[in-house]
Amino acid sequence: MRESALQVEGITHVYVSERGASLALDDISFAIRAGEFVSLVGPSGCGKTTLLSIMAGLIVPTRGTVVFPETGSSPGASSRIGYMLQQDYLFPWRTILDNVLLGLELRGRVAEERREWVLQLLDELGLLQVKDRYPHQLSGGMRQRAALVRTLATEPDLLLLDEPFSALDYQTRLQLEELILDILRMHNKTALLVTHDIAEAVAMSDRVLVMERNPGRIRHELSVPDAVRLVSPIEARETRGFHSLFHEIWRELEDPDSKEGRT
């Protein structure tokens, strides 16, 4: 077994507001191995996005830590983590190229070789011809691809994908799933995908973590067998093992226990 790229240890988070406090995440622990693709599925309101924000260093958890065992450092808003949002949020006043160079620009290192690398990424994602266009001139799928390039440009070790396909139509979505998986494998990136689409989680991942809500906990974990895992997301949906996995997760999410809570 390869060494884990990232360890989440006992993350507990309490949301506080004027009206009161609520337990959003309860003792979440898991590890992701280098090069692994893990999905996190769960009902809405189970704290998936909160967990990602904590991992990205945007929120400080009430208790618990996120560490890269390799260096022993916690991520903060470091260059080691790349975050892809549900919407592309490309700046409308910048061209595609200027948008994807944003991360490098913020760190003050738009060196020529970095530029080359970004141009190569644009090429791999079929965006080289449109690099001088503005975001509003591109389709939703192209924009989300540009957002991926922007995330990858800073060469993060771990990618956090926060439902990046949910705003796209079904066909674009399948194409993008495949493209992103290829790119991540090619560059040997580790990724954590948050989604509420069970089929997407099974088709793309090596491992799926199922969450429940009130409070947010990891309820179940399952590994995707090689037969499903090693083929493309579109083919995976047609393999024999796919549906049993789908139903296994479905049952976990449907379980009445999860609604009433088991405390």
Added chain:
Amino acid sequence: MKRDLEEERLRLTQQAHRAYLNERKRIRLHVRITQLTLLVLFFGLWEWAGRSGRIDTLLFSYPSKIIRLLSEMTGDGSLFPHIGMTVTETVIGFVLGTIMGTAVAVLLWWSPFAERVLDPFIVVLNSMPKVALGPLFIVGLGPGMLSIIGTTLAVNVIITTLVIYASFREVEPGYTKVVRLLGGSRSQEFRKVIFPAAYPAIVSTLKVNVGLSWIGVIVGEFLVSQKGLGYLIVYGFQVFNFTLVLGTLFLIAIVATFMYQAVAWAERKLVSTKQG
């Protein structure tokens, strides 16, 4: 056969387009003629009423008398110092007001603490008729150009602050989140996202500010001045020379319109070069 049909259709669309253009031209012409008629009618009636003694010419004067006075003042060079003074004050007040208003808006955005502290003060200052502060400026800044500019700033800074700060807050939070996720600092958040996103809104406050600056300057000159268009109005009123008062009003209308158009032109330039 098919070709004939196509030609027929082409002719039809062209005809419709021509008719549409002609119709627009006709309406435009009618609007212009009506506007001109109204003007001629207004000034003609005024002139006639003045000359025939239907109105008191001491109070209301009449157009040809006003024009004669203005051309005399242009001739002996006594008019331009007044125009120059007022325009200078308006431009300084306008530029300073825009810069200061933007600076305060940036401060409010930068520090949520400052925003909460200053909020009630801004509400009070905003609801206050700012020109009422005029006497205070005269006492504090002396009877001169400084207090006139002070009055102008009192009128336009708060509004500028509020409008620009509101435009900062309207920027989609997703954009700033992108910058934070990529490791950007708060000042980068401002420079890379907030400012460029709010830029069109900032530019559009310029037009409002010109109008406000005129109010500030004229009121300031009413209160204290030896030169300027506001001074001419007050002076004319005091010596009962209403020809001078009306002539000055006429000049203000022209100069203010000219300045407004210049800002509107600058606004178009500024926004079009920024937005691709």
